[in-house]
Amino acid sequence: MDIGLSGLSAGTGSRLVLDSGAVYRNFVSMDNLGTLVGATRGGNQYKVDRTIREVAVDGGLGKYKGLRRRSAVAVELVANMLEFTVENMLLSLAGSIATHNGAITTVEGCYLGDGTGDQATFTMHTNVIAGSHRVYVSPAAGGDPVLQVEGGAADYTVVLSTGVITFNAGSLPADGDHVTASYQYDTGGSASAYIIRGGPITDASYLTNVALVTTLSGKTDPIAFVVLNPLSDAGFDLKTADKDEAVHAVTFSGHFLLSAPGDEPWEVWHPDA
Numbered sequence: 001m002d003i004g005l006s007g008l009s010a011g012t013g014s015r016l017v018l019d020s021g022a023v024y025r026n027f028v029s030m031d032n033l034g035t036l037v038g039a040t041r042g043g044n045q046y047k048v049d050r051t052i053r054e055v056a057v058d059g060g061l062g063k064y065k066g067l068r069r070r071s072a073v074a075v076e077l078v079a080n081m082l083e084f085t086v087e088n089m090l091l092s093l094a095g096s097i098a099t100h101n102g103a104i105t106t107v108e109g110c111y112l113g114d115g116t117g118d119q120a121t122f123t124m125h126t127n128v129i130a131g132s133h134r135v136y137v138s139p140a141a142g143g144d145p146v147l148q149v150e151g152g153a154a155d156y157t158v159v160l161s162t163g164v165i166t167f168n169a170g171s172l173p174a175d176g177d178h179v180t181a182s183y184q185y186d187t188g189g190s191a192s193a194y195i196i197r198g199g200p201i202t203d204a205s206y207l208t209n210v211a212l213v214t215t216l217s218g219k220t221d222p223i224a225f226v227v228l229n230p231l232s233d234a235g236f237d238l239k240t241a242d243k244d245e246a247v248h249a250v251t252f253s254g255h256f257l258l259s260a261p262g263d264e265p266w267e268v269w270h271p272d273a
Contacts, residue, residue, distance in 0.1 A: 013218070016216070021213055022037075023037040023210065024210070035131075038088055048074075048264075051070070051071045053069055075253065076252065077225070078250070084248075089236075092232050095199045096196055096198050104186060105125075105187050106184050107184070107185070109180050112124065115137070115179060123162070124158075127188075128185050132184035133184075135156060135158075135181045136179070136180045137179055139174070140174060145178075145180065145203065155168060209228050212225040213225075222271065223271060228265035228266060229256075232252055233253050234250075236248065
């Protein structure tokens, strides 16, 4: 016999996850991948670590079907970032904030108005800094503010120069809902640098999601490995070397929601097409 049994088949070549993929934040769908975080080097890692314990029974001989329980779930996406941008630094250091030395003003929790059920536009300050804004809608009936997702196929779009937020038809704030925003805007003064400092962990520190999106051979659409409610909580570690470029690993950890404590904070979007 020249070859032994294996799982190799005629379809194997069309079922492979290829290359390093790309990392996006605020992934929405295959048609709207969200915002690209930037170039990476050395690949990326997605990990769902589920601890399944056995229910101990006196006299039991081994593992029994129906007597297994989840005891812990840890979800991580490690992005080995090659690009150093202010936004990537803020993603790397949970709770950190960036200020411009003289030219940027930071606004936290600014009230923009109440929804009416048909009002689509709300306005921040002009000259909003790209990547700095977070928009929230607080239900009129009470409850925590809900972070909105930017994008034409998501909750809203924004024109940074005018600061105008336009909610999409399916995401209009209901009558009495409070609309707030945290953002930075350019005041027009002279400045030379962003200053990044640590700060407290707030609801605004968490992203809606982060996704490792990569090619699945044989499919038109990519495959997406998603972490929900992520926070970069592993710190920042930078090493440089002669005749090389620095890479810093950003570890995004998924978080359960208090409102849905049994829903694990991860998804995998496997394409049909």
